Every structure is written in structure tokens, then in C-alpha cells.
Amino acid sequence: xxxxxxxxxxxxxxxxxxxxxxxxxxxxxxxxxxxxxxxxxxxxxxxxxxxxxxxxxxxxxxxxxxxxxxxxxxxxxxxxxxxxxxxxxxxxxxxxxxxxxxxxxxxxxxxxxxxxxxxxxxxxxxxxxxxxxxxxxxxxxxxxxxxxxxxxxxxxxxxxxxxxxxxxxxxxxxxxxxxxxxxxxxxxxxxxxxxxxxxxxxxxxxxxxxxxxxxxxxxxxxxxxxxxxxxxxxxxxxxxxxxxxxxxxxxxxxxxxxxxxxxxxxxxxxxxxxxxxxxxxxxxxxxxxx
Amino acid sequence: xxxxxxxxxxxxxxxxxxxxxxxxxxxxxxxxxxxxxxxxxxxxxxxxxxxxxxxxxxxxxxxxxxxxxxxxxxxxxxxxxxxxxxxxxxxxxxxxxxxxxxxxxxxxxxxxxxxxxxxxxxxxxxxxxxxxxxxxxxxxxxxxxxxxxxxxxxxxxxxxxxxxxxxxxxxxxxxxxxxxxxxxxxxxxxxxxxxxxxxxxxxxxxxxxxxxxxxxxxxxxxxxxxxxxxxxxxxxxxxxxxxxxxxxxxxxxxxxxxxxxxxxxxxxxxxxxxxxxxxxxxxxxx
Numbered sequence: 001x002x003x004x005x006x007x008x009x010x011x012x013x014x015x016x017x018x019x020x021x022x023x024x025x026x027x028x029x030x031x032x033x034x035x036x037x038x039x040x041x042x043x044x045x046x047x048x049x050x051x052x053x054x055x056x057x058x059x060x061x062x063x064x065x066x067x068x069x070x071x072x073x074x075x076x077x078x079x080x081x082x083x084x085x086x087x088x089x090x091x092x093x094x095x096x097x098x099x100x101x102x103x104x105x106x107x108x109x110x111x112x113x114x115x116x117x118x119x120x121x122x123x124x125x126x127x128x129x130x131x132x133x134x135x136x137x138x139x140x141x142x143x144x145x146x147x148x149x150x151x152x153x154x155x156x157x158x159x160x161x162x163x164x165x166x167x168x169x170x171x172x173x174x175x176x177x178x179x180x181x182x183x184x185x186x187x188x189x190x191x192x193x194x195x196x197x198x199x200x201x202x203x204x205x206x207x208x209x210x211x212x213x214x215x216x217x218x219x220x221x222x223x224x225x226x227x228x229x230x231x232x233x234x235x236x237x238x239x240x241x242x243x244x245x246x247x248x249x250x251x252x253x254x255x256x257x258x259x260x261x262x263x264x265x266x267x268x269x270x271x272x273x274x275x276x277x278x279x280x281x282x283x284x285x286x287x288x289x290x
Numbered sequence: 291x292x293x294x295x296x297x298x299x300x301x302x303x304x305x306x307x308x309x310x311x312x313x314x315x316x317x318x319x320x321x322x323x324x325x326x327x328x329x330x331x332x333x334x335x336x337x338x339x340x341x342x343x344x345x346x347x348x349x350x351x352x353x354x355x356x357x358x359x360x361x362x363x364x365x366x367x368x369x370x371x372x373x374x375x376x377x378x379x380x381x382x383x384x385x386x387x388x389x390x391x392x393x394x395x396x397x398x399x400x401x402x403x404x405x406x407x408x409x410x411x412x413x414x415x416x417x418x419x420x421x422x423x424x425x426x427x428x429x430x431x432x433x434x435x436x437x438x439x440x441x442x443x444x445x446x447x448x449x450x451x452x453x454x455x456x457x458x459x460x461x462x463x464x465x466x467x468x469x470x471x472x473x474x475x476x477x478x479x480x481x482x483x484x485x486x487x488x489x490x491x492x493x494x495x496x497x498x499x500x501x502x503x504x505x506x507x508x509x510x511x512x513x514x515x516x517x518x519x520x521x522x523x524x525x526x527x528x529x530x531x532x533x534x535x536x537x538x539x540x541x542x543x544x545x546x547x548x549x550x551x552x553x554x555x556x557x558x559x560x561x562x563x564x565x566x567x568x569x570x571x572x573x574x575x576x
Contacts, residue, residue: 059476094412100484106480119477123495123572132491138483164572182479 001035001284002056002069002188002220006065009051024179024245025051031239031248035187038214040231040238042274048246049224050116050192056222058115059098068187069109083184112181114271116196118173120165125178126152127161130183137184151183152176160207171202178206182213186256188220209232215258228274231261232267233260240274242281250277306499319449323387326558326566360542365549368542376523376531382550384526388444392451393512397505400459408467408497409489418464425457429515433522442523447516455508462504466497499573502566528554 009026025048033039041049056067058074067074075097080086100106120129130148139147152161155175165173174194181189195203211234214221225231228240230239235254242249252273256266342362349356351458360368372378407414432453440446470493478492494501520529528547535543 055474057480059479072443096411100479100482103484103486105482105484105487107480111480113477115473117473119473120490121474121495123498123570133481136478136487166572175474180481220315249366
């Protein structure tokens, strides 16, 4: 179970006229995601949902609030008083708080993440990419190769094991990122706009693959997307983010039995409801400026 | 990269599974083909041959004084004579030993320090300012104080070559490691990579291009310092030969020394190009 309690994230930024200012990317978001659920975080681009996902993964420290995965805290929040700040600086003067450890390969939590632009290592072949992740999870050397091949086969990359990512198409790289995330058999997969950069046809294929995998393995999936269709079709629950600062604007349960049809009337109703929320927000934009 | 994933040749193609002498022979052939391919080509010959002819004809016809501009044929003859009578191989060998001593010490210190500085802010804040202050001092400016401190001889020459090669390798490595794309770091961290694994499998590979660039600049500056150090003191080496031929006003010998140096530098750069090709196969597809 993932539990986010009042997560806020502030950035300092520089305005166009050269003055310094603050930006609230995420404002007091609380969320509880049960095991085995498929949850989408939906919002317009640049609304802080990717930042929120990175906070869930422990790649950024929240300015306020805390994230618990199975009751265990992911990262401590940033210090707020001068005394705390000095303490924090001293503790992390050598290693950054998001580092795992100096020499031991061990993830803090049983999660995998797929990034917006895949972040597969260009200096490793497809097979080496998967093997690398398996090695980090301390899978025994004898099992590594067969597992890697199994998952590459599962996403349809058989025959491309020795290709480098630069020799692959966008869709194939996306599949490789998926294989890499699945191969370590995590309980939770976080996805940051995984299908944004592939064409519509490939996207539908990948979505179908993803649903099949999710149904057969029962993992928890958190999907960040700006695509209303995608969110409605895939997820059990949609969390709608408002434009900056990112707060939870609405939560919608999608209670349509699976397998779903893409043009199911309930899905259409949900899409229209989300679009009307956005329309209302843009019409009343002035009221939201803090 | 981890050896067990890297050392897997793709499939059963017999040419790629070569071992022992066959492997060395095949790699050597590939290296020579890559290195000499650009020099021995029809396109370059159409430029080089006319140039050589002009160079040969102008002094012979008296347009430029023959005493000042030796012809290519005379240079070849001098080269042969130096090879046999004046112990040129011995001097080249002496220079190479110095160069490799100084250069290897520079590589073995600059690369790890650069990686550590790029990786960690704590190390960077402690070490970088010192190098930033020392680096702008031109390496030849170190010659007098080095001679005073170390005397004339091998230690002084090795130290000067080390100085020439150290900073380019250090700063290029540092820059490459520091600029590593945070997405790759984040994706490795989510899967549980320790900092050491990050250095070994992400930082170094991402910085590879810049590191090799730094090594190439280091080779060039190392050669500069080699000649300077041999000019100032020593009884052997190509730099010594150069100064000696100046004393006797042997212009043809000077030109031979210059050509030998040029060939040496070119050869070392070609070796680095080959190493880059071998290590960064993944970049070829781009």
C-alpha cells in the first residue's frame, strides 16, 4: 500500500525579469493506493504530477509531508527550522539523501519506475539493460539470463536482445523499459507518461499488453498521464490534478467490468465529466490564483 | 561494464569468436586499416603528391635557397642515415619511455580524481578550487622550478610530461561525470544501485566520450612537454636531437625530427580512436 500524507513541493525559480520567486509544484496532496490497484494520476502537462510521482519513488524529497510504502517512510521531509537544517546538512554532507548506499546494491523499496523518456541505458544492449537491473536486485547469476530472456519475450523483443537502444524505435525502447521494470518483479510499478511518445496504434497495443500483465500478476500500478482516454480505459481509479499548483481536483472511480470496450458508455460519461471539470477550471482560472 | 555481460560475443560467427593469436591478428588488421585508411587513399594522394613535387622542384630549380629548404629526397636519405648511423631508434625509444611514464602517471591519477570530483559534491568542494588555481599556470612555466627541485634527468622530464597531460584529462573527466544525465542516475537508483555501481556502470560510461577527448588533448600536451623537457636537459631523446641539429645547423635533421614527432603524435591519437571505437560500440548507430 502506498500512502502519501499532505505532500507539498516548493521550488525556487527565476522569473523572466530576473527576480527570484517560488513555485508550488505540488500542494498538500494526500493519497492512499491499495495493493493491486491500477490508479491513474491525470492532469494537464506541467501540473506537478510527475514531481509527485518522483516523490513517491523517493527520487525527490518532499518539502512537506511524507510518503509511506507498506508503512515504511520513503524519505524524510526537508528541514524547516535552522537547527533542523544544520542537522540535515551534517547528516547528508557526503551522500545525498536519495542515494541507496555506498557499496551495497539494495533498493529501499520494492518498486520499479518507467520514465517519460524511458531512461534505458544507451551503452548497454537490451539484454544487458535487463541483466543490469536483475543484478541490482541480487538475482543469482544462474537465473539472470533466463529471466531476462523470459521478460524480453513477454514484451515482444525476442530477436532484439543484442540491439542497442539507439538502434531501436521508440516503441521498442518503451517495451524495453517495460521489460526492465517487470523483470525485477516489483510489487509496485510507477509509470510516468509511458505511452506519450509512441504512435496511436502502438500505444493501443502496449496498453493491451500492460492490462494483460497487470491482470496476470496483480501488481500495483500508478500511471501518470495527460491522456483522458488512456486514464479512463486503463484504470480502476482516476485522480484528477488541477493545473499549478498541483492539488487533487477530483477522484473518480471507474467501475466498468474488464475486459472493457474503449467506447463503453460509462467511460464516455467519465471522459465528458473530466473535460467539463477542465473547462470549468479554465473559465474560472482567476479564482484559483493564490 | 560487468565482464559477464560484456564478454558475450553475438552468436557463433567464427570470425567473431577468434581467440589468441587469431584475435590479435584480426584486431591489428582492423586497427591498421582504420589508422592508415585515411592517409593512404586516392583522395589524399591527389593532394599529397603534387605538394611533394612542388617541394622537391622549388629548391632544385633555385626559386628558394636549397640550403634552407631541404628537398623530400634529401630528407628521406637523412632519415635513413640517422636510422643507421646516429642511433635514431635509441632516441625515439628514450622519448617514448619518458612519455609513457609521465602519461600513465597522469592518467592513473587524473581519471580517478576527476570521477570522484564529478560524482560527489563533498569531494568537489574540497579539491576543485586547488586544481582551478593551479591549472591556468602554463606547463612550460614549471620548467625552471622543476629543474631546480628535481635536477636534470628522468624525474624532471616525467614530472613535466605528467603536468602537461594531467589537467586536460582531469577536467574533461570531471565535466563528463558531472554532466551525467540525472534520468539515468534516477532509473538506476530506483532499481537499487549503490553509489559504487552508479560510478562503475553509469557515470563512467556516460562520460566516456569526454574522457577520451581529454586523453587526446593530454597526449598532445604531453608531447609538447616532452620536447620542452628534452630541450632543457638530457643526453637523449628527439628533443635533444632537435637542439643538437640546431647547433650544427642541420636543417634536414631538424625536419626529420619534426616528422618523427608528427608521426608519433598521429599514431598515439589513432590508438585512442581505436580504443574509443572498441569501448563505445553503442554510439556508432547514432
